[in-house]
Amino acid sequence: MISIIDYKAGNLKSVERALRHLGIPCRITNSPSEIISSEKVVFPGVGAAGKTMEVIRSLNLDTVIHEVVKRKTPFLGICLGAQIILDGSEEDDARCLNLIPGMAKRFPHLGMKIPHMGWNNIEMVREHPILKDIDPEAQFYFVHSYYPEPQHKEHIIATTHYGISFASVIGRENVVATQFHPEKSGRFGLNILKNFAEWNGKC
Numbered sequence: 632m633i634s635i636i637d638y639k640a641g642n643l644k645s646v647e648r649a650l651r652h653l654g655i656p657c658r659i660t661n662s663p664s665e666i667i668s669s670e671k672v673v674f675p676g677v678g679a680a681g682k683t684m685e686v687i688r689s690l691n692l693d694t695v696i697h698e699v700v701k702r703k704t705p706f707l708g709i710c711l712g713a714q715i716i717l718d719g720s721e722e723d724d725a726r727c728l729n730l731i732p733g734m735a736k737r738f739p740h741l742g743m744k745i746p747h748m749g750w751n752n753i754e755m756v757r758e759h760p761i762l763k764d765i766d767p768e769a770q771f772y773f774v775h776s777y778y779p780e781p782q783h784k785e786h787i788i789a790t791t792h793y794g795i796s797f798a799s800v801i802g803r804e805n806v807v808a809t810q811f812h813p814e815k816s817g818r819f820g821l822n823i824l825k826n827f828a829e830w831n832g833k834c
Contacts, residue, residue: 634669676711681723708808732782769819771811805832
């Protein structure tokens with residue numbers, strides 16, 4: 632069973648629909664016991680970092696997420712979920728979950744529209760089970776004004792170019808996150824979710 636963390640916002644239903652389309656058992660929940668006992672956990676983040684972290688802490692989900700990671704349960708962050716797993720974010724000057732060292736940075740003004748919205752490629756930096764059998768020409772759907780910047784290069788799995796090159800897939804041990812929305816990215820996005828569902832949390 633995959634638990635999709637309910638933090639009172641975000642694209643919960645679209646992630647649930649995508650997983651159910653793949654025949655993968657899942658539930659939307661903010662129950663600590665259900666989340667901790669799950670085989671895998673997804674944080675499908677949409678919203679602002681500061682407000683999201685306020686809600687996470689008010690529901691004690693920060694402690695729950697740390698316990699999930701400590702237990703080596705495979706954990707997937709999506710979009711904002713790829714940012715709040717870092718130490719902090721420039722958005723709202725938020726203090727985040729400290730699962731992967733680094734910061735979420737705002738896109739610089741380089742004549743590009745912000746937010747970065749639409750379809751874009753990813754370039755694999757290192758192999759990871761979540762990107763198994765992904766076509767190098769595959770495109771994924773992005774909507775974001777901030778991007779993850781891990782402190783250590785070994786935590787970058789794939790990059791994307793939008794004015795600058797930024798990390799679009801990051802990971803450390805049993806934690807992995809995509810800046811794009813796999814649940815909105817057609818068959819290639821579904822392949823990402825399928826790979827996650829089959830992943831044992833080891834690289």
